[in-house]
Amino acid sequence: MIPFEEALDRLLATAAPVGPERVSLDDAAGRVLAEDIAAADAMPAFDYSAMDGYAIASADLAGSGPFRLLVRGESAAGRPLPALHPGTACRIFTGARLPPGADAIAPQEDAARSGDEITLQEAPRAGAWVRRRGADLAEGAVPLRRGARLTPGKVALAAALDRPSVLVARRPVVTVMCSGDELRAPGSPGPAGTIAESNSYFIAATARAAGAAVRIAPFVPDDAARAAEAVSTALRGSDLVVTVGGVSVGDHDIVRPALEAAGVSLDFWRVAIKPGKPLAVGRAELSRCGVVHVLGLPGNPASASLTFVLFGVPLLRALQGDAAPRPPRVIVRADSALRRQPGRAEFLRTRLDASSGELVARIATNQASGAVTSFAEADALVLVPAHRERIDEGDRLEAIRLAEI
Ligand SMILES: Nc1nc2c(c(=O)[nH]1)N[C@H]1C(S)=C(S)[C@@H](COP(=O)(O)OP(=O)(O)OC[C@H]3O[C@@H](n4cnc5c(N)ncnc54)[C@H](O)[C@@H]3O)O[C@H]1N2
Numbered sequence: 001m002i003p004f005e006e007a008l009d010r011l012l013a014t015a016a017p018v019g020p021e022r023v024s025l026d027d028a029a030g031r032v033l034a035e036d037i038a039a040a041d042a043m044p045a046f047d048y049s050a051m052d053g054y055a056i057a058s059a060d061l062a063g064s065g066p067f068r069l070l071v072r073g074e075s076a077a078g079r080p081l082p083a084l085h086p087g088t089a090c091r092i093f094t095g096a097r098l099p100p101g102a103d104a105i106a107p108q109e110d111a112a113r114s115g116d117e118i119t120l121q122e123a124p125r126a127g128a129w130v131r132r133r134g135a136d137l138a139e140g141a142v143p144l145r146r147g148a149r150l151t152p153g154k155v156a157l158a159a160a161l162d163r164p165s166v167l168v169a170r171r172p173v174v175t176v177m178c179s180g181d182e183l184r185a186p187g188s189p190g191p192a193g194t195i196a197e198s199n200s201y202f203i204a205a206t207a208r209a210a211g212a213a214v215r216i217a218p219f220v221p222d223d224a225a226r227a228a229e230a231v232s233t234a235l236r237g238s239d240l241v242v243t244v245g246g247v248s249v250g251d252h253d254i255v256r257p258a259l260e261a262a263g264v265s266l267d268f269w270r271v272a273i274k275p276g277k278p279l280a281v282g283r284a285e286l287s288r289c290g291v292v293h294v295l296g297l298p299g300n301p302a303s304a305s306l307t308f309v310l311f312g313v314p315l316l317r318a319l320q321g322d323a324a325p326r327p328p329r330v331i332v333r334a335d336s337a338l339r340r341q342p343g344r345a346e347f348l349r350t351r352l353d354a355s356s357g358e359l360v361a362r363i364a365t366n367q368a369s370g371a372v373t374s375f376a377e378a379d380a381l382v383l384v385p386a387h388r389e390r391i392d393e394g395d396r397l398e399a400i401r402l403a404e405i
């Protein structure tokens with residue numbers, strides 16, 4: 001059994017990024033950049049007005065007001081640029097270029113207009129309401145770097161940098177393979193003792209949110225030879241194969257021998273986490289497809305979901321070259337006490353309540369690894385370090401928010 005952090009480090013150390021592909025900006029959100037994007041021009045590229053009003057030369061308004069100015073010409077966004085006639089004001093609108101000779105804007109609320117004249121009570125100071133060329137970005141700056149995950153804000157920045165498309169990591173292909181004679185598809189009939197398969201739905205949705213393309217393999221019966229065949233099929237064309245169930249020690253837990261029979265070498269099996277201990281991690285080297293990562297997740301629903309969150313998602317992010325593949329952590333305050341066996345890092349499904357000004361973890365009372373409800377209701381996972389024998393109400397602990405993985 002190896003400690004959690006060591007297990008994750010070992011897994012991520014083996015993750016070589018998949019190749020790149022070019023996508024339109026419409027499809028870029030959530031993807032990971034495979035190129036640096038530099039500003040070919042300054043941003044903004046020209047001085048422009050931040051207000052609807054009048055462009056003036058502040059030096060024209062010496063002494064104390066009021067000042068009367070003739071209005072000549074107009075600068076509107078996207079239109080040809082007039083020059084400022086000395087001693088006059090130029091009508092200007094938000095986003096319009098600053099006429100040569102002007103250095104300040106008087107918002108129209110501060111200008112009394114009468115015919116083709118305005119009166120200003122005070123002189124705008126030089127630079128007032130002017131957005132300067134390069135104020136946002138200098139020419140040649142590199143605001144988007146390889147390894148950045150494209151949030152909506154970053155996609156919009158790429159658009160502002162005049163890019164219609166970006167080079168991103170292609171989507172890693174994940175094949176999810178559930179094993180167990182008891183499984184049937186939701187809504188399909190089955191004899192007593194069978195259950196509706198649910199883990200693949202969590203894994204598929206989570207993997208897609210992490211940028212993967214997902215394939216679901218047919219259920220694998222508890223038969224070692226057929227499982228080995230199914231693993232061989234799943235490996236082809238995959239970057240990651242995720243098996244679910246059958247990875248523990250029972251007579252029907254045939255997944256580990258099946259993985260090995262299909263040519264997967266297991267790097268480790270069993271991690272000091274609760275739940276999810278029987279996790280198996282390995283790789284296969286296929287002649288034409290290269291390296292395929294393999295995660296053998298335990299079948300209990302909370303264990304399968306948790307191990308995919310803790311290991312599957314960071315692996316998918318690392319395969320895309322993400323510079324920050326691990327989920328961020330926040331500090332939360334425990335709302336209840338807990339006594340426990342030390343030895344494994346525990347991840348408690350919890351809701352978070354921010355109403356008191358800090359994040360309070362409302363820890364679910366049912367932490368059973370078979371509980372499907374606990375993950376459905378959880379906002380976060382509270383991390384109890386392996387050595388802790390207890391937590392007390394009010395203790396500060398780290399947590400992973402499920403919306404941020
Ligand atoms: N003697 C021991 N028994 C068990 C140990 C152990 O150390 N010694 N470990 C336990 C732990 S911890 C876990 S976790 C489970 C994991 O076992 P498996 O990965 O072999 O999982 P299964 O036995 O196949 O299934 C467990 C449970 O989950 C249900 N299941 C499986 N797949 C799905 C699915 N796709 N969707 C919904 N539910 C699923 C399955 O029906 C079982 O109820 O082993 C313990 N045993």
Ligand code: MOO
Nearest residue numbers: 275276277303369
């Ligand atoms: O680790 Mo098992 O996943 O505790 O139920």
